[in-house]
Amino acid sequence: MGDPEQVKVGIIGASGYGGVQLVRLLHDHPKVELVYIGGDSSAGKSYSDLYPHIGHLVDLTVEKIDLDAIADRCEVVFLGLPNGLACDMAPTLIEKGCKVLDLSADYRFENLETYSAWYKKERHDRAIAATAVYGLPELYRDRIRESDLIGCPGCYCTASLLGIAPLLKQGLIVPETAIIDAKSGTSGGGRQARTHLLLAEADNTLTAYSVAAHRHTPEIEQVCSDLAGHDMMVQFTPHLIPMVRGILATIYATLRDPGLVREDLITIYNAFYRSSPFVRVLPNGIYPQTKWAVGTNLCYIGVEVDVRTDRVIVMSAIDNLIKGQSGQAVQCLNIMMGWEELLGLPQLGFYP
Amino acid sequence: MGDPEQVKVGIIGASGYGGVQLVRLLHDHPKVELVYIGGDSSAGKSYSDLYPHIGHLVDLTVEKIDLDAIADRCEVVFLGLPNGLACDMAPTLIEKGCKVLDLSADYRFENLETYSAWYKKERHDRAIAATAVYGLPELYRDRIRESDLIGCPGCYCTASLLGIAPLLKQGLIVPETAIIDAKSGTSGGGRQARTHLLLAEADNTLTAYSVAAHRHTPEIEQVCSDLAGHDMMVQFTPHLIPMVRGILATIYATLRDPGLVREDLITIYNAFYRSSPFVRVLPNGIYPQTKWAVGTNLCYIGVEVDVRTDRVIVMSAIDNLIKGQSGQAVQCLNIMMGWEELLGLPQLGFYP
Amino acid sequence: MGDPEQVKVGIIGASGYGGVQLVRLLHDHPKVELVYIGGDSSAGKSYSDLYPHIGHLVDLTVEKIDLDAIADRCEVVFLGLPNGLACDMAPTLIEKGCKVLDLSADYRFENLETYSAWYKKERHDRAIAATAVYGLPELYRDRIRESDLIGCPGCYCTASLLGIAPLLKQGLIVPETAIIDAKSGTSGGGRQARTHLLLAEADNTLTAYSVAAHRHTPEIEQVCSDLAGHDMMVQFTPHLIPMVRGILATIYATLRDPGLVREDLITIYNAFYRSSPFVRVLPNGIYPQTKWAVGTNLCYIGVEVDVRTDRVIVMSAIDNLIKGQSGQAVQCLNIMMGWEELLGLPQLGFYP
Amino acid sequence: MGDPEQVKVGIIGASGYGGVQLVRLLHDHPKVELVYIGGDSSAGKSYSDLYPHIGHLVDLTVEKIDLDAIADRCEVVFLGLPNGLACDMAPTLIEKGCKVLDLSADYRFENLETYSAWYKKERHDRAIAATAVYGLPELYRDRIRESDLIGCPGCYCTASLLGIAPLLKQGLIVPETAIIDAKSGTSGGGRQARTHLLLAEADNTLTAYSVAAHRHTPEIEQVCSDLAGHDMMVQFTPHLIPMVRGILATIYATLRDPGLVREDLITIYNAFYRSSPFVRVLPNGIYPQTKWAVGTNLCYIGVEVDVRTDRVIVMSAIDNLIKGQSGQAVQCLNIMMGWEELLGLPQLGFYP
Known part of the structure; x- marks a missing residue:
């Protein structure tokens, strides 16, 4: 277990609805292996304590957030945290060579003053923030392909x-x-x-x-x-x-x-x-x-x-929760990695 | 049973949601007595066959529509029919001295060409239609007070x-x-x-x-x-x-x-x-x-x-179904009859 | 305002769904006047801060719980508190001459050991508890009529x-x-x-x-x-x-x-x-x-x-929330006061 | 298009909810190709007229039901018709060499008198009916593997x-x-x-x-x-x-x-x-x-x-609609064909 061809990915902050969607999509994705789930408040718990329905397929324990350890184990990191936390973690992860996809608001704004005014958080990561791309592939596909830091849209x-x-x-x-x-x-x-x-x-x-x-x-x-x-x-x-x-x-x-x-x-x-x-x-x-x-x-x-x-x-x-959050992040990942854009993403609803 | 001071009212077309609301409101209204429910498709059925929950309080049989008989028994008639039927009945009822409150679109338009264009029905009741008032009390209270024919709003x-x-x-x-x-x-x-x-x-x-x-x-x-x-x-x-x-x-x-x-x-x-x-x-x-x-x-x-x-x-x-339909009709009735506008109408929601 | 023939009633604990139902029913009840709403956590707030839709008809401020003051102002007190609190208040209120209707579990049990085993609360009000009647009128109407303390059913x-x-x-x-x-x-x-x-x-x-x-x-x-x-x-x-x-x-x-x-x-x-x-x-x-x-x-x-x-x-x-809670309490009140059992209680649903 | 290794399947009766589920599952199934959708009432319509959300992936027209033509084109036929119709079609399809999975009640009963008593339909297909297996894999997996006619459970x-x-x-x-x-x-x-x-x-x-x-x-x-x-x-x-x-x-x-x-x-x-x-x-x-x-x-x-x-x-x-209907039929197909039982069937819910 652990296909060497699969890219190892981690999630920091997977206890919410976006997180559980992301876990599901990454589990079904043919080119990635989910090897890490991190979160401070639920550290030490089995992920299936949070979502019992998923226990038969996802056997991961939520771990403490240790950026060094994460960067060692993961090539790609998704951040699913409340607004204002990702900007304290992404610079370290990027520096250590990870690709980072942030689902919060932290890397969505070109003008950080606008961000700070609406989200009440000072920013000290201007250099890194300047490299972030707004993760809406239909509008910014080419820039996403070149970037290591994606601010996924609301x-x-x-x-x-x-x-x-x-x-x-x-x-x-x-x-x-x-x-x-x-x-x-x-x-x-x-x-x-x-x-x-x-x-x-x-x-x-x-x-x-x-x-x-x-x-x-x-x-x-x-x-x-x-x-x-x-x-x-x-x-x-x-x-x-x-x-x-x-x-x-x-x-x-x-x-x-x-x-x-x-x-x-x-x-x-x-x-x-x-x-x-x-x-x-x-x-x-x-x-x-x-x-x-x-x-x-x-x-x-x-x-x-x-x-x-x-x-x-x-x-x-x-x-x-999918095109508006987790699925869009996976779509960005597909583009960043040069994979087919549709890979691992559902295209037919379970109507009704 | 049958308080002589209560005004006798009837409903033509009470099988729908507006109808059952109206039945309920009229049942609880202190100044009216509901004496007639008419409808062709369910004629002969007990009203509680249509709405079993209401059977302990409303013991009426749906009758065939006979305008002469209705006018004999009712001082006020509510019309709760599909669009295009009221305009064939209201003139007779008005002529026989009834007050008429129509819940359909038939008497809402000043310009009957507009009505005919949107509702695909020719009109032959122009004189009567000209006396109708748009039943939105907050805007047309004074005119409602003087009218015998109300076209209740959508x-x-x-x-x-x-x-x-x-x-x-x-x-x-x-x-x-x-x-x-x-x-x-x-x-x-x-x-x-x-x-x-x-x-x-x-x-x-x-x-x-x-x-x-x-x-x-x-x-x-x-x-x-x-x-x-x-x-x-x-x-x-x-x-x-x-x-x-x-x-x-x-x-x-x-x-x-x-x-x-x-x-x-x-x-x-x-x-x-x-x-x-x-x-x-x-x-x-x-x-x-x-x-x-x-x-x-x-x-x-x-x-x-x-x-x-x-x-x-x-x-x-x-x-x-209430302010947008049946309750508004009762509010118009209160105004037409010179009663207190609030009479018999609920003012406190059953939250949650 | 303040009909001298109306019985003055109060509610301790009206912030929940049972409470807001009770407020509504008591407001519409012809023989009572709601003069007091008490609650520690929301004391000082207007009741319409908790339920804005009710502000046009209910203009009461939530007051601190002071049993002496309550008993002075109210002939009847409803207790709508979490389990385990009513049994500390009811004895005082009863002693001061109030009729008490408790909506919690505190006065539902003949055997207080059963209560304590399930609700993890020791009881020190055995004499008063022995006078409580289970407030299900259809089974215990006669005993409710004679009692001053009702434990309303779940x-x-x-x-x-x-x-x-x-x-x-x-x-x-x-x-x-x-x-x-x-x-x-x-x-x-x-x-x-x-x-x-x-x-x-x-x-x-x-x-x-x-x-x-x-x-x-x-x-x-x-x-x-x-x-x-x-x-x-x-x-x-x-x-x-x-x-x-x-x-x-x-x-x-x-x-x-x-x-x-x-x-x-x-x-x-x-x-x-x-x-x-x-x-x-x-x-x-x-x-x-x-x-x-x-x-x-x-x-x-x-x-x-x-x-x-x-x-x-x-x-x-x-x-x-009505027959299962607030309405049943009002039904019990009607019986305790010798009023008609149906008084102030809705009998026709707003279907659909 | 048309992978020669894929098994060609058809559906008779796909306008309902079980049908649209089946269409979706078969579309995503790696070993089958859906080549035929039949239905009398919607014959001639595009399937995406019935379900517009599916039009970008499923481009099939609903065809008239012609058992000879169906058997020519399909190795496997799913029947998604009202009760009482499958038993008139399955014998012909079986005779022509198709495997048949029926989603109605027609082939669920060992005792056809029981069927006829509850479903008000005489049966004239006793020999074929005797070969049918109740399609609940967890209980009858071995018999399903050997059968060409499955009566899928309710x-x-x-x-x-x-x-x-x-x-x-x-x-x-x-x-x-x-x-x-x-x-x-x-x-x-x-x-x-x-x-x-x-x-x-x-x-x-x-x-x-x-x-x-x-x-x-x-x-x-x-x-x-x-x-x-x-x-x-x-x-x-x-x-x-x-x-x-x-x-x-x-x-x-x-x-x-x-x-x-x-x-x-x-x-x-x-x-x-x-x-x-x-x-x-x-x-x-x-x-x-x-x-x-x-x-x-x-x-x-x-x-x-x-x-x-x-x-x-x-x-x-x-x-x-899945384990209770369409998914179970696909699970049976997997067993009949000797494929992995899990093939093409979702195992992780889209919670919440």
Whole structure:
């Protein structure tokens, strides 16, 4: 056991939902071997104490976090920690020759002042941070291929950016009219026990939160501005939906050219995502359901034009824990290693 | 049994969810007696065959629809039929002296061409239709008081219009920027068996539908135009949420005066709804949950301003089957009869 | 405000789901005025900080617990505290002349050793505890009428006991064959944040828990033994269901007389519950849904006989937070005060 | 495309939930090629019209059912039709040399009179039916290996039988005390639109159905009798749970030897399932959640003993659409073809 051709990978911080997804995907991945799971609070426990259903296939004990030991044993390290911790570990790991994929917000921002303002953490790793690439392969595939440090995007950001990217890149909309009304299942809130995420509270109900103030806003704006070629703002509103998994982003914007029809836009979207096997642009009049994407690394996109109002409405659906988190990290890994991008990633949902 | 002081009321079409809500509310209402339930497809059945849980309190048999007999026995008639049927019955009932409250779309439109275009039904009741009043008490209370024929609003329309009305009435927003992203539980789709509303299909998922093409759009625009004082369009997108009841409308619009702050708008909303006991404007930073409204005739409204984008975001939550349907009809009845507006209508949700 | 004819009542411990239900029911009750809400952890807060949806009707501040002050202001006190606290407060309140209804386990047991063994709390209030009556009106109505101290039953116990009582009282089953397979919504677990009750954990799944070891077992056995006239055991297994409210108990037992048919048993059940307006025995072949009971103080019971196996199967459905908790306490209050038993208690569910 | 080493398979009847699962599993299976989907009502449609999410990977048109053509093109045929149709097709397919796996009830019964009594269908295929094997690999692996016609078990039966088999085979329980209280998600009811399976009806509620009269009872009893070595009856009660997928069977029985403890039984279960890679017997005190099994072909089993009552309580959890239907059929295929039993079947759930 221990195929010498397999790349040895480790995870620091695997107790949450992103972590258990990552463990599953890496277990099923043909080219990697998961050899290390680290975490301070559950160190010493068997991983199957945290997730009993996984015990028959994953027989690993959570270990204390010792960066030297990790770097000795792992060629690749995934960081699945709360925001503000990865930036204290990644520099050491990179220096010791690891490739690092961070699932937190720490390496998503080009401007670290923006990061510090929203995440209340001073940064002392500017040199390393400057080498990080935003891990959205559909937009930054070439840079990911060259990098050793990936800042994987937030779940809302992935759905939103894949939905809006072709519009901005091609200059099809009036940027300041962009509104993203996003809806997420409650697993996005993590596995920590919090009252408002109890089933008794969150089931059979619906609410907006962090209106005009969500931390994914600057992250979305950074990439939108990059795509548009100039600074721009978006209106982003998240909602909590009574379901476990899935994000739907409904995106509104005014078209620059009111002559564009739905068919035109679908053609443009298909061209934009021609080399992106995980993005599925839907045919005329078909709108995505989050359930189609759940359990997969896919993003389904539907496009509509309202000829009365000259607006385009784009709907983008992903599994927040896979394409919005763990699967995207594995997709980045595949690219970094020069493997086929689809490797080890599910492409067909278990509908219904 | 049969208090002579109680007003005798009947329902034509009570087999659906709006119907059973109405039966319940009328049963608990101190000033009315429900004496008739009519419906062709279930004529002859006991009402408790349709809804067994109600059998100990409601002992009525569904009768064939005979307008003469109904008018003899009922002072007030609620019509809970599919669109396109009420307009064939209401004229007769009105002529025979009944007050009529229609829950379908038939009497919601000032312009019957608009109705016919969207609902594919020619109209031959123009004189009667001209006397109908749109049954949204918070906006048309005085006219409801004088009318014998009420076209009760759609559920999406109620949530949307109560949310946007103060902005339009006071001229606070740029009308053409109004976008309503609405989310509804599946009971809004009714009790007819349809595949996409099965639990196995609709649970754990989320989708937009009728994008740029929903029939509630012209109804919302009619009232918005009335409030704004000129014709205007809105962008309206409904979504199906994996829950039974409740609607949340998230409304976006650009403020004319970027100096307005949240506190100003909350003050304006509170003033606008001062005499509307069923509208609860929430304090600073509190956003409504649909669950708060479920089981009641309330509409909870939260208001936010994004000072970066100069937009106002309004969130409006109702129970689609009560304030969005049956409760609103009872509220209209209370006004028509000169009773207290709150009579017989629940004001406290059964949280959680 | 402050009708002199209304009885002044208080609640100690109203921050949980039972508490907010009780607040709602007492607010709507025509003969009581809620004048006090006490709780140490949230003392000083407005009650609407805990439950914003209720702020327009309930304007009370949570106060520190001071038994002297409470007894001065309240004729009746409801205790909604965690197990093991009521028994330190009730003696003082009783001594000062209050009627006390305890929603915890403290006053449910005739044998305090049984209580102490299961709840790990020594008792020093034996004299007072001996005056307590088990608050299940359908079985102990006469004793409740005479008592000043009620130990309100657990939610599982209410559903189970109302389902099995006629069988045991009439000696129709072999007692040791009784098996109760019970299913509850997650609100039964309370409002404290706990991981396994998160929506992301508890939705779309189903599990048994506390198998052969649940604390409601001795409580059920105490009453069953009382009904049977001799000590007996039951097999009780609770399950967590992905829904907010409702309990269904499916009860199996072998009939002593295999000649009994379903119709016989329904007749016996109807006779047994003739004077119990909140119990609805369903007709032949109709089985209860928990949803019928949700929002009401009702218990729906369905009865089936398997002539192949000589077993009776009884299904009993309640709202765990109303008939299983707060509503039952109000029902007991109505009886203690000599009021109509139905007063202020909902009898029609908001289906669907 | 078209690997000559892959076995060509077809499905007749793939429009339902079992069908779409089967399509997915066969698509991912390394040794088969899905070349045919047949169905009369949707003949001529693209399969992705029925399931749009699958269109990027499965490009097949539903064809008319022509048994000759099917047999020419397919070595293996899965039948996913309503009960009573497979028995008219299987004989022809078998005669033409196909291996047939039927997902309906048609080939599950040794005694065709039992089948005809419960399913209201006369049978004229006795010779062929006599060659059919009950497709539960954990109990009939050797016979499946030799057979060309498999009657795949019902979903309730799989969960129930895997849970109870070791007890009966080893003679550990008093057979007539066996009670199976089973709970299923609503996808078990299929994709046909039926009112009681609407989300608005079936969510937030719970009910038993077909009490003492469910068609899976004789199927369970047939296998139980086979295991026990004599005819026996079981009490089987299904419940509808507000979730999409998953079955939990809670099984009660009285132990013959009251000295047996939980550890003994877990040892016996582990030995019994030693060669069954899809059955996971859980350690002491761990009870299965249906969610652990969802998305996999696993059956998780938990065992408890109540030393007070001398009963064993077994909990058995599966995905009703995979181990309870499509996955089990693929598992049978693997055995029939002499492939590894695990091939192409998921073993790790997408928790949460």
